[in-house]
Amino acid sequence: MKVEILLFLGLFLGSCQPAADQLIEEQSKTKPKVSFTFDDGITTDILHYPFEDWNEMILTSLREEELTAVFFVTGRNKQDAKGRFLLDSWSKDGHLIANHTYSHPSFNREELGPDDFEDELLKTDKVISSYDTYTKLFRFPYLKEGKTQEKIEGFRNVLKQHGYRNGHVTIDASDWYVNGQLIKYMQGAAVDTAEIAKYKSFYLQHILERANFYDSLAYQLTERRIPHTLLLHHNLTSALFLGDLIAKFKAEGWEVVDADDTFQDPFFSKVSRTKPAGESLVWSLAKETGEYEAILRYPAEDSQYEIPKMKEFGLQIRD
Numbered sequence: 001m002k003v004e005i006l007l008f009l010g011l012f013l014g015s016c017q018p019a020a021d022q023l024i025e026e027q028s029k030t031k032p033k034v035s036f037t038f039d040d041g042i043t044t045d046i047l048h049y050p051f052e053d054w055n056e057m058i059l060t061s062l063r064e065e066e067l068t069a070v071f072f073v074t075g076r077n078k079q080d081a082k083g084r085f086l087l088d089s090w091s092k093d094g095h096l097i098a099n100h101t102y103s104h105p106s107f108n109r110e111e112l113g114p115d116d117f118e119d120e121l122l123k124t125d126k127v128i129s130s131y132d133t134y135t136k137l138f139r140f141p142y143l144k145e146g147k148t149q150e151k152i153e154g155f156r157n158v159l160k161q162h163g164y165r166n167g168h169v170t171i172d173a174s175d176w177y178v179n180g181q182l183i184k185y186m187q188g189a190a191v192d193t194a195e196i197a198k199y200k201s202f203y204l205q206h207i208l209e210r211a212n213f214y215d216s217l218a219y220q221l222t223e224r225r226i227p228h229t230l231l232l233h234h235n236l237t238s239a240l241f242l243g244d245l246i247a248k249f250k251a252e253g254w255e256v257v258d259a260d261d262t263f264q265d266p267f268f269s270k271v272s273r274t275k276p277a278g279e280s281l282v283w284s285l286a287k288e289t290g291e292y293e294a295i296l297r298y299p300a301e302d303s304q305y306e307i308p309k310m311k312e313f314g315l316q317i318r319d
Helices: 003-013 016-029 051-064 081-092 114-128 149-161 175-186 193-222 236-251 281-289 303-312
Strands: 033-040 070-073 096-099 134-138 227-233
Touching (some): 033 236, 051 236, 070 081, 070 134, 081 096, 096 114, 114 149, 175 193, 175 227, 175 236, 193 236, 193 281, 193 303, 227 236
Parallel strands (some): 033 070, 033 227, 096 134
16 A cells, blocks of 8 residues: 555544554565566676586576576577577576667667667567567666657657567666676686685675665655666676575575566656666666755766775776
């Protein structure tokens, strides 16, 4: 029951404020919930990890927790044997296969309009639509959804015309940057397992820090616990650390849930009016209010914010 309904009833009972306070208190006691979504879909070996092996490491971590994720894939590299193997492996495990464009462009680029957007959408739709777990969820590359009102509306109209929903992120982070730094370190002649453990510790700390930030912001906006979609990438940090990340969330009092259920929550139907459009949906709706300027940054998540923290953590930044 929403706060508005309780307030209305309270007018008749002469106790509307206690009723609202009680609801907020009850919501604050509920566990925060997180689900896992993955972007892109790499089909190459990473260092000494064969593609098939590191991909299976991610799937195993999800399988052991009986979790269903949504996999937002680009279409360009999914039409050869390795690409089909990748999609088969995720679909057979019950994970939803969703659309992340064909070539991963940023739709904040001036030269890209609704026609280009539709072409990117439909090319990948053709690649993924034959899979049993295909779903019409779409995620914008880089979470960039257009700079001008005309383009924002044009992109949204294309999605609507083809029956797609925006596969919103609520918890954004910079796992991609930690992943890149980890790979650069591991390319060195001598790899120290203690140093790998430091990367893992920073990764876990970073993801949970951003999760708590977005959960707190969402709670201030909605006065309830929304289920979250965490954006991760199909990469080496997910392969090596996903099991630890799930354990960390649980240890910190979070409930891990299936992503397909999360997207059914009414929160994911909200439409922001911010320009430029995009970022985390939580960020975008907070930006729209004009009440959180002191804590909102643009872009919401980027390597520039994590570089000083990684250095303080004792990790060397490699160009």
